Amino acid sequence: MILKSFELNKIKLNKYNFYLFYGDNEGLKEEIIKNLFEKNYQDKISRYEEKEILDNKSDFFNGVFTKSFFDNEKLIIVNRATDKSKVIIEELVKKNPKDVLIILNSKNLEKKSILRKFFEKEKSIICAPCYEDNNQTLNAIINSFFRNRKISISQQLINILIERSRGDRKNLNNELEKINNYSLNKKNITLQEITKLTNLADNYSASELVDNSLAKNTRKTVTILNENKFTEEDNIIIIRTLISKLKRLLKICEFIDNKNSIVEAVSSFKPPIFWRDKQIVTQQLNNWKREELKDLIYKSNEIELLIKKNSSIGKNILSDFIISNSKKANN
Known part of the structure; x- marks a missing residue:
């Protein structure tokens, strides 16, 4: 059965x-x-790549039908689903597993897709296309973002953000995250600032730079720093992105005490960590101890103040700090 997303x-x-x-x-x-x-299932979520279920169908079926005394309900999410999943899903629909909800997340499927046709035809299952956002929906997202932060913004600035998002709210949310990191305690933001912020690191994002630094991928970190000409605004975004990710790692460390496993803690952490980020977050947790994270948060705040006071050499200060931490050896 076909439904529109709304x-x-x-x-x-x-x-x-x-x-x-x-x-x-x-x-x-x-x-x-x-x-x-996801909010209704909390710790009862299992995630698969399509290749996993195709390579080992029996394990996947065991995961669907096996229940524990404490967990009767479960949510199963299959990412990167294609027509190759159709036979397996068709068999599951016939078996109709109880207390199990299965979501297939797929890229764009053509009308002739057998997986799409199967979901459209069957009345007991739901198919919802997620096409590009239009200007109206993106406009509403932007207005809500700035209204909640009590920051005034012109329609011209809104139009620039819509253009940069290329019809995808994920792209837009990435741009808004940059602005959020930059605009702490600001009541206004200019056209020049928006233009610079949304042009940050055409080849690499601030998030990717920080992730590789915390994962101690030194060569990748140096490459990103060398291939981008960061502005003064970029430097602030990068250091605030670092602080934000450090605080998240610290919270996950506290979560590990209850879960006894980094992998389990990362998988069940709230808000959920996107599946493609789990590997590098796990790598970061293996590289840093809790006290080291606390110390680095403190130092990062000091570096932010130092960059603001010495904006002309801000990139040098930031680069030295980022690289030194990417090289730091485990104790």
């Missing part, structure tokens, strides 16, 4: 066990899965 709020989601979300709007799919489904 129609999902009008149905009882627990009446259906199978959902297919397809399309190029990764941001919309992430929001739907997180806000409508």
